[in-house]
Amino acid sequence: MAVVGYVLKRILMVLAGYLVAVLVGLISLVVIYVALSALPNAPSYFELMQFTPVAVLVVPPLGMFVYFLTIMVTGTQTLVFALIAELFSLRSFWLHMLFGGAAAAAGFMLLWPDAPDDPERWADLSIIAAAGLVAGFVYWLIAGRDAGFRRPLVERLG
Template identity: 70%
Template sequence: MAKHLLKRVLMMFAGYFVAVLIGLIAVVAIYAALSSLPNAPEYFGFMGVTPIMALVVPPLGMFVYFLTIILTGLQTLIFALIAEFFSLRNFWLHMFFGAAAAIGGFALVRPSAPEDMSPERWADIGIIAGAGLIAGLIYWLIAGREAGFRRPFYQL
């Protein structure tokens, strides 16, 4: 039983760290794709280039990665524990959890977002939620498909 529990916890951490990395890459890709659309606001072009600087300067990239882990860690832990305790294995649910965790992390960075609901903030929230959906899917692929702290009967 302890071996199965340790395996699940390690899979949760591995899934989370990889999902955060892929989620950050998704943010860059979404901003870059949106900036190439006709009549795209200059804001998208700026945001599409700014994260690339985090990749070019590795200490800055690591700072952004660890900051994202800190900002999304608590809500993701809560969602992962809910999924593990109730053996929730639906990929849509994990994608929803990923989007909710990403928006929660964004709300921690921009606590003034409810007062400043400009089109840029709505776009940011949508892009962050989209990246969270992708991160949730990645988490599901790594750890969520076999969610459940209880050991399956066939492994006795």
């Protein structure tokens, strides 16, 4: 019975870590766009991203739509990465960051499949992958440090 409780705890930690990581990833995406728009000779569409948080705050359904859409386009690959990390007890922060960046980039490619053909979308892809790195790190802080369905030996003995 204790094993079932431990596995349920891990599943809840993975879910909570994912939901918080998506939120922090979206916030970091906006921060990256704002920082890049302050650079000299920045593309004008970077400036448009400065007003996105205001629109999300003024129209909460828009914010919920963006959050839900992000969960939908990154959910499958994140589930695969989380299962790999849990099954093999992968607890390295850089690996979770790599998983987060890959999941974010794959989600972007689901929304814009012609992105590799458009040179302007390469910048967006790299910015979204950077936000995914941040989200992967946040996921590691919440659920990745203790990854693994098998309980640690110290916990089993105690």
